[in-house]
Amino acid sequence: MSLRERKKAKTRALIQREALRLFREQGYEATTVEQVAEAAEVATSTVFRYFPAKEDLVLLDHAPRFLEALESAPAELGPVAAVRHALRELAASRTPQELAEGLERERLMLTVPELWAASLKNVTSMIATIRDTLARRAGRDPADPWVRDITGAVVGVIFAVWLDWAKDPGMDGPAEIDRALAALEVLD
Known part of the structure; x- marks a missing residue:
């Protein structure tokens, strides 16, 4: 830069x-x-x-860094393992202060209606991008039900942990997301 x-x-x-x-x-x-x-x-x-x-002061777009890590995940990894790889890369690249600020933003997004509405647009866009990326990695059409199901399972697990982490800031969110996604690797 x-x-x-x-x-x-x-x-x-x-x-x-x-x-x-x-x-x-x-x-x-x-x-x-x-x-x-x-x-x-x-x-x-x-x-x-x-x-x-004003809402943009809270929203933070990790999508480019996450998607770059997902795209560069080793080709032999299945979709869930590739997402785990990308999330580990993203978490490792963030300082403790960035992780704390990220959690604070996420808690605000869950409790302030204007922020929830603003973040929902980002979330839906991110889901579509993850779906398209996983489809491309697997050589499948994004409309393939298998791609939809894998994407939904991954996003659902991440979202469920995100909600728990927002309620319990003492939780190691990245580690818990990784553990939860590990349980889904049977889908790979």
Whole structure:
């Protein structure tokens, strides 16, 4: 990344970090974008340049990193094993602070209706992308019921653990997702 890109990434991360802090301290609805801008020491217009809507301050798209890891999973891995591989790669690439912030975002998404609605669009898009990627890896049509079933099983397990993890922050979410997906590997 160029110096300019690194500065942009730092500014974006700072804005999101301050937003999460304020949401935690004041609540999502009570926090304004102007307060986030002030806390991050940037103009409100800068916040909107990086995050077009308040909901976007919470949403974080891990899809590109996850999909890159899924695409690069060894070809001999079945679909569930490939997803486990990709999730392990993603978890290993995140710092403890990133994992904690991710959990905080996920808890907000589950408890704030506006965020749930915004995240649902991302979730449905991600499910379709996972389905297409698994179909391509298996040499099957995305409309194949087998691909639909595998994708649904994988996403269902991840979602179930995600809900539990949001209620119990002490849980080792990545390890529990890996354990739960291991039980599905019989489908490979």
